[in-house]
Amino acid sequence: MNVDRAITAVSGILGDRLTRSDADRKAHGISESYFPVTPPDAVAYPETTEEVSRILAACSEHGCPVVGWGAGTSLEGHALAVRGGICVDFSRMDKLLSVNDADMDATVQPGLTREALNRELRATGLFFPVDPGANASLGGMAATRASGTTTVRYGTMADNVLGLEVVLADGRVIRTGTRARKTAAGYDMTRLFVGSEGTLGLITELTLRLHGQPEAISAGVCAFDDMGAAVDTVIATIQFGIPVARIEFVDADTAAAVNAYSGMDFPLKPHLLVEFHGSPQSVADDATRFGELVEEMGGGPFRWSPKAEDRSALWEMRHKAYYAILASRKGARAVVTDICVPISRLAEAVEETRADIAASPIPGPIIGHVGDGNFHAILMVNDEAPGELAAAKALSHRMVERALRLGGTATGEHGVGMGKTDYMEAEHGQTWAAMGDIKRALDPTGILNPGKLVPPSN
């Protein structure tokens, strides 16, 4: 068998850092979502780019599928070995290689997590802002084009990766980008690999854009009578250029869940949670301007503070939201959806989703990165209850259809993986075929994360 021959070859390269143990295979065959366990045939733990290159050359020679593995936190089953083969686990390639203060960049290995990076950066006055919630690996975050709460201010991974080292399917090691802040020298290969979900190459090194730790932070919370007023406030905030660092939405159901979980007393209304980064003066001015805007829009009051301990209390609802929702239905687990629409259609998208969930048997509080038009319903599914998983999938399906109808995308930040392939043709039309052309050009034998992202003929 091809896979066996590849495994033998990779064993020769890695020794006992190539394992076929059931435990290891199973640990790399699960995901954070509802997909069936799909173990690879073996798990490889390379320690150097050269080893990754040799692994890929061997797999290429024997036509063996290869799937990259970061921290296993992706939500769409990106790293499931649906055609078997070798899982390349980057946990031993987790070094911070260099930090350049003056240029505000850092070069890291793909297995380093974002929290570990920020711990190491603490003394430098710099930080890496992309915050998807989970303590994901930076290689995985690049591969899935992760984003999150701070994207409205600092951008997604596409905006914060300056360059990559990538091993192509045939084992060639290439570098993309430079440490310069911009370039017009040819195709944007960095941004082609960011978000390619391991289908075009394996990322073995990343140069990341860092940002100055804000001198001051202010944060606060306010309630609105309805979703429309909350969204209009977001639109006005961005149009007026009030520089929010985070602007998060939670719905009335989330407020209820947090009240029950934390013994709080938030009004059962939609809320916005907002944070500003800057100088002590600017974050106070920004919060004041935002508060005035909230009142003009009929919401509020906007309660805010520049003090760390107060901020924490004010943001309690957002920090606890996910756990509070998980605790809100005993024995249930979360199916997390993810769509993104033009912000002008956000109220409509949320309201329709809200009504659709209300008519279903499943509770599903909604939280979102509303500055980007991106939101999630946390569908609380009881596996024992017949039909609930199917109902959750149907809700998610209708959310995606809604997003596409409203000019949005099937996934704002979680990626395609196993869960969104079926929508690629609807979203991209013939552009999906062009993605397949690119895949074939860079991975002609189709060994890289096969069965994902591009049309099935690839």
Place this chain on the structure above:
Amino acid sequence: MNVDRAITAVSGILGDRLTRSDADRKAHGISESYFPVTPPDAVAYPETTEEVSRILAACSEHGCPVVGWGAGTSLEGHALAVRGGICVDFSRMDKLLSVNDADMDATVQPGLTREALNRELRATGLFFPVDPGANASLGGMAATRASGTTTVRYGTMADNVLGLEVVLADGRVIRTGTRARKTAAGYDMTRLFVGSEGTLGLITELTLRLHGQPEAISAGVCAFDDMGAAVDTVIATIQFGIPVARIEFVDADTAAAVNAYSGMDFPLKPHLLVEFHGSPQSVADDATRFGELVEEMGGGPFRWSPKAEDRSALWEMRHKAYYAILASRKGARAVVTDICVPISRLAEAVEETRADIAASPIPGPIIGHVGDGNFHAILMVNDEAPGELAAAKALSHRMVERALRLGGTATGEHGVGMGKTDYMEAEHGQTWAAMGDIKRALDPTGILNPGKLVPPSN
């Protein structure tokens, strides 16, 4: 001949909007730079995407080269028809198709210029920030990944194009991106086409990200005793998160040229010119903080104002720089260079370039978008003087070598075109071959802007 057959076919599609007149061919065979006149065999003036699609299908069938043409302002001869064929001039596709205030985006045809767009946007409170200097077409700006003075705050074209309609080599019309602010749904095709210089497809529609016109602007100028202090000030400004909207460098030679041209009295020193966008309060605070920083760094004083008429006077040096430099040497013309380095290497790159120019027969004042590490020497070449053009090319060559040695790029914003192809292999290594693979995948017969950007075998 293939080209003749294609021209006959395209004549059938466009009628007299396909011309072979010498005047028209010559007008599309020149560039803003020192490259020889290279006319296409014919010039097409399509009015619709469908016509562009039919033109490309015909050219594909007959193997006829196709080169796109925007406003003809590119500086590296991108649109020169080095292998003949048909030039597709987008001047009749210059409509603003829609503006969406709430989403802060606009959809435009590729022939619309940035100044025309901003005129049309004036009443909306929105603007399109990318400012390369020339009144370029937006299609051309996307094709060359243009940037400029405001990039330090608002990004390059890669950051400000949300989606594209593109006609592929075989005539297929595809759409990339959505109107949502972010997406994780597959390869970033938008950013693959942005900067592809017409080698992968012709852009027929763009959805652009707009920004709120700043409520207030402050701007000012300060001098430094040496380049190092100026650059250290830029680095500190960005690290402290002082939100500059523009931060431009001009050297002592430029100050001298402006003094001569405008009867001003600027000290013959390196200067920084800075602009802030925000609220009346924030732009005053930002300017004050920046001024304090300048003094700590031994420069200054920083003279600034929030009033439009004062700002204009303070920025006189930057606004007049190019014309003053052009006027500084009678009968000479400008050869404009363009490199970008990590900002920590900027002082070194500028000083070495300065010394290199001083040792040459050519004057070459330096100006730059220093917040990005990007700068230009304006080499003033007298065509009558033997050896000057060769000397200018040699200076440009050494600048590129310097940029690559310092971890930068051969072109920060002008693109590859005719002038930078020779550096692609040095900058990209094997990644250049991968660019060729992508080119072949999307344009297998190689009709799109042949002889440019990818390795010559393509």
